[in-house]
Amino acid sequence: MTAGNDNGHGPAPMARAGELAGLHVWVVEDDPELLALLLDDLAWRGATVRGLGSAEALYRALLSDRCDIVVLDVGLPGEDGYAVASHLRASADIGIVMLTGRGDARDMAMGLTQGADLYLIKPPDLDVLAAGLRSLRRRLPGARGEPAVAAAPPSRWEMSTDGWTLHAPSGARLALTAMERGVLQQLFAAAGVAVTRDQLIAQVTDNPWDFDPHRLDVLVHRLRARVRSATGVELPIRALRGQGYLLTG
Structure with missing residues (x-):
């Protein structure tokens, strides 16, 4: 294949x-x-x-x-x-x-x-x-089987009024950097609709034409890792091929 x-x-x-x-x-x-x-x-x-x-x-x-x-x-x-x-x-x-x-x-x-x-x-x-x-x-005969019940995703994520703190469904909180804040504000405002890479890049830099799009992928990857470490919960941001990013939770 x-x-x-x-x-x-x-x-x-x-x-x-x-x-x-x-x-x-x-x-x-x-x-x-x-x-x-x-x-x-x-x-x-x-x-x-x-x-x-x-x-x-x-x-x-x-x-x-x-x-x-x-x-x-x-x-x-x-x-x-x-x-x-x-x-x-x-x-x-x-x-x-x-x-x-x-x-x-x-x-x-x-x-x-x-x-x-x-x-x-x-x-x-x-x-x-x-x-x-x-x-x-x-x-594969030796592989573990499908799980009987899929784990339920987090029910609610929130940002503080000023946008500098992320609140997880578990109650844990994470202080955000300026670039993380900009990305999450766009994703939360989109209410479950995909946000394009260009829109996210424009939110985090004053010079989007000089911004390497690959840096956005790294930023999202590191944000998800920080959230997991700080809250014990996965941040439901997904990359959509040819579209951008989506906050699914």
Whole structure:
């Protein structure tokens, strides 16, 4: 099975918190920023995750623990992803998803021949990745089953009147930075409607033409991590492909 980052067939189904609950997913990726983004999204979807930076680290971890699915970068330092996939397929009954920046058909064929179940082009569409993981879970005999009942999402999030404090449904609070405040004010004001990247960027800088859009993704990722650490609850901000961001809670 192969996939790029946009299949051209309309919007993907809405992501759901907890949709991967019970699934153990390890991500082997030597790009720290991409690794953090993948782990953050998979954890929000309910998966039990672990990040590893090399084939050697993966092999060491497998000596003492197990996972259901490995998300594996092709361009790893030392032993590359093709060799790792071949080794895993021969020695372990786990799912293998390969990530690569190369979309050549011969590279895809190589990955699938070496044992990959799914081959995705970087940066992967997170909804497509999650759908692939759900499909693999149904086909893997050793994988944890679907949860009987999905965890209920938080019922209500609020911002203080001045906008500088975020209140979680648990009652915990988090002081916001100026840029975080600007992003959240836009999302709360939209009342569950997607806000475009351009609108969010215009809210956090006086020079939107000089603002790298990738910084917005990093800002949202770090905000979600800070909220989780401070409140113990996931902030329900979702990235929508080709649209922007949505506050779903």
